[in-house]
Each structure stands twice: as C-alpha cells, then as structure tokens.
Amino acid sequence: MSKNTLSPTFNFITAGKQVLSIEREGLAQLDQYINADFQHACEVLFHCTGKVVVMGMGKSGHIGRKLAATFASTGTPAFFVHPGEASHGDLGMVSSQDVVIALSNSGESNEILALVPGLKRLRIPLICLTRNADSSMGKIAEIHLCVYVPEEACPLGLAPTASTTAALVMGDALAVALLQARGITATDFALAHPGGMLGRKLLLRVSDIMHSGDEIPLTSRTASLREALIEITRKNLGMTVICSSNNVIDGIFTDGDLRRVFDMNIDLNQAYIAEVMTPGGVRVSPETLAVEALNLMQLCNITSLLVEKNDRLLGVIHMHDMLRAGII
Incomplete structure (x- = not known):
C-alpha cells in the first residue's frame, strides 16, 4: 500500500490518544527524579555569577x-550554544563564571563530549540531562x-517524543524553581517582555499615552456652553476640561453631560459651561499604570480620565488610547 493511501481501518483519534497516554506515563515516571540531584542543580544554578x-x-x-x-525570561540569564559550532570557536562564548546544561537522551553525544575537556579546564560546572546515569555524559x-x-510515543521507538517532553x-x-527562589515578581517578568501584553500592562503608565499640550480639550469656566461644544468637536475626545487660572481643574463636560443638558431644556447659546459642568472629574496621576486607569474607567463607567498633579491639569486619557496601546 502506498504511504499516501489511508487505510480504511486507521483511526487518527485513537493514534493521538495513544501518544498522550504514553507521554503522560513518561511524565509520571519523571516525578521520582526530582530528588537530591535536582536540589543540587538548582543550588548551582542559583549561585551562578555568569550565565x-x-x-x-x-x-x-x-x-x-x-x-x-x-x-532568560524568568530571571536566570541564559543562552543556547550549538555544540557543533562550539567546537569551531563558539566555545569562546562560555566563561568560567557560567554553568553548562547539556541535553542528550542517550548521553553519548559526540559533539558535546568533545567539549568536555575545554569545560573542565575552565572548571565550568556541567549539568547533564540524559536517560542513563551510566552513559558517558552521565559519568x-x-x-x-x-x-x-x-x-x-513513536511506534517505531525512533522519533524522540516522550523523551524530549521529559x-x-x-x-x-x-x-x-529558580524563579520562585529568586522571588521574581510579575513586574520583573514584564521587564523581560516589554513588547508583550504583560509588559504593556505592567510597565505602561498614563504619562506614556495621555494627550497633553494642545491636544487637551480645554475650556475656561467663563466660556459659554456653545464655546465648550466647539472645543469638544475640535479636539475629538468627546469631552472638555474646565480650568481656572494656571490650569487648576474645576470640572469636566462630556457628551453624556450634553445629553442631560438637552433634557433640561437649557439654551445652548445663553448658558455658561460653569453652570452645567460636572465639578471635579475623575483623576489619576501621570505615574498611574495604564491598566489601573482602565480599571478605574470601567469601575466608574466613564471613557475619559483627567491626569493631574496638585490639582493642575497635565493631560487627558481616553478609552481609545487604551485600545491603541493594546491594554484592552
């Protein structure tokens, strides 16, 4: 039968489940090897002053x-060196302060064994992961x-499957284990992942994404409601901040406030913004994490926050800014 012809009796689901069963059994066996050797390895890695x-x-x-x-991403500086390349110069990347972890299922990798004299000469600790303690690498x-x-899991017993999983x-x-021993926090982890979602959530601050300067919709408390609406339209953030002298915050006026004004039958041409604004406004400092600002928006059911210091307006942050920054 051609290797590209599917047998009518073959069952992919059965084959897949058999692989999972074999690999689960392999991992169950692995539990016994988290022992004194594992403890020793962790201690050597923990005290490593190099990589x-x-x-x-x-x-x-x-x-x-x-x-x-x-x-590397969990607080233990590390890098990979190909054993073949190491034999042709890349071993120079390894210093006497480092620790080497070598993987070989058989424990007889000639490429790794060829490097051992050089590692021994530098007195570099060698941790080997193999299936056999009596192998050349194990010894x-x-x-x-x-x-x-x-x-x-390979029925031929040839393709590394359960062994590589182990x-x-x-x-x-x-x-x-090293991460826990070092007391690595989520913030520490994020520092190694600045481009990921976690990094953005734990590192990005309000000051990084807020609108500032001429981008802020700003209205004086003596302005008319009509002037405030023009400013809202011009800056396109659905709100304006009302400030007195020196940018001291008096209040905020949003699209939602405008709908309430319509219900009050107020003359838009005659009213002053100070009469219809919401005093104060919900505020955060520029050092606030962006994710905390998002949580505050959701808690208060609003789409904008004022960024201030000592009651002075520094910026405005909108829900859309969170979307653009990838916080949501």
Missing part, C-alpha cells in the same frame, strides 16, 4: 533553545538529572 549555557544536538537542541529562552557530569521514560519538563522545573 546558564544550554547545549544539545538535534531534537535535544530544539528543546535546549526553548529552555534557554525560558531561563562526567558534576550533576546528572535523569529524564528516563519507559518508551517513546527533558522539556525537567528544564521547566529547574527554571520555575
């Missing part, structure tokens, strides 16, 4: 790249972390 250098060939290399990224490592699994999970366990 964590992760190495691996083939599929182990792909897992190693992910682990290096996980370490030469200062710390060996076993990632043995009973079988691969290595990934063991690496994640190291990274997260």
Whole structure:
C-alpha cells in the first residue's frame, strides 16, 4: 500500500490518544527524579555569577533553545550554544563564571563530549540531562538529572517524543524553581517582555499615552456652553476640561453631560459651561499604570480620565488610547 493511501481501518483519534497516554506515563515516571540531584542543580544554578549555557544536538537542541529562552525570561540569564559550532570557536562564548546544561537522551553525544575537556579546564560546572546515569555524559557530569521514560510515543521507538517532553519538563522545573527562589515578581517578568501584553500592562503608565499640550480639550469656566461644544468637536475626545487660572481643574463636560443638558431644556447659546459642568472629574496621576486607569474607567463607567498633579491639569486619557496601546 502506498504511504499516501489511508487505510480504511486507521483511526487518527485513537493514534493521538495513544501518544498522550504514553507521554503522560513518561511524565509520571519523571516525578521520582526530582530528588537530591535536582536540589543540587538548582543550588548551582542559583549561585551562578555568569550565565546558564544550554547545549544539545538535534531534537535535544530544539528543546535546549526553548529552555534557554525560558531561563532568560524568568530571571536566570541564559543562552543556547550549538555544540557543533562550539567546537569551531563558539566555545569562546562560555566563561568560567557560567554553568553548562547539556541535553542528550542517550548521553553519548559526540559533539558535546568533545567539549568536555575545554569545560573542565575552565572548571565550568556541567549539568547533564540524559536517560542513563551510566552513559558517558552521565559519568562526567558534576550533576546528572535523569529524564528516563519507559518508551517513546513513536511506534517505531525512533522519533524522540516522550523523551524530549521529559527533558522539556525537567528544564521547566529547574527554571520555575529558580524563579520562585529568586522571588521574581510579575513586574520583573514584564521587564523581560516589554513588547508583550504583560509588559504593556505592567510597565505602561498614563504619562506614556495621555494627550497633553494642545491636544487637551480645554475650556475656561467663563466660556459659554456653545464655546465648550466647539472645543469638544475640535479636539475629538468627546469631552472638555474646565480650568481656572494656571490650569487648576474645576470640572469636566462630556457628551453624556450634553445629553442631560438637552433634557433640561437649557439654551445652548445663553448658558455658561460653569453652570452645567460636572465639578471635579475623575483623576489619576501621570505615574498611574495604564491598566489601573482602565480599571478605574470601567469601575466608574466613564471613557475619559483627567491626569493631574496638585490639582493642575497635565493631560487627558481616553478609552481609545487604551485600545491603541493594546491594554484592552
């Protein structure tokens, strides 16, 4: 039968569930290897004054790249070095202050073993993740972390599947344990992710996205209601701030206030803005996190906030600014 011809008796769902079952069993076995060796590895990594250098060939290399990224983003500086490239000069990227984590399911990776004399000469601690403590890498490592699994999910027993999952999970366990030991906070995490949603939520402040200067819809308390409406239309924020001298805030007038004015049968040409404004207005400081300002808007059921310091107007922030900044 052609490899591109689907057998009528084959069931993709059954095959998929079998993979999950095998990999779950592999992870269940992994629990016993979170032991004194794991504790020792965490202590060495915690006290590392340089960087964590992760190495691996083939599929182990792909897992190693992910682990290096996980370490780096969770408070443990790390990078990946390809063992083959390391043999041709990239080993110079590794210093005596670093710690090396090497991944190899068999523990017999020639490319990694070739680097050991250089690592030993620099007295760099070597942590190896393999399935066999009696492998060449298991024997030469200062710390060996076993990632043995009973079988691969591949029915041929050839494609790394359950074994790479086990290595990934063991690496994640190291990274997260170190994160907890260092007391890394969400804000610390955000500093390594300034372009992501979390970074924007935890780092972006009102002063970064507020309207200021000539962008602020501004009206004096002696202005007519008609003049205020012109200012609202001109600045296109659906509101205007009413200030006395030196930009001291007196109040705010919004589209919602205008609808209430219509219900009061007030003459738009004769009324003054001070008669119909909402005194005070909801305010935040420029240092307020943008996400906190958003929460305040939602709590008060409003779309604009005044940004002030010592009652003096510094800017205005609108719900649309939150959308543009990716906070919502």
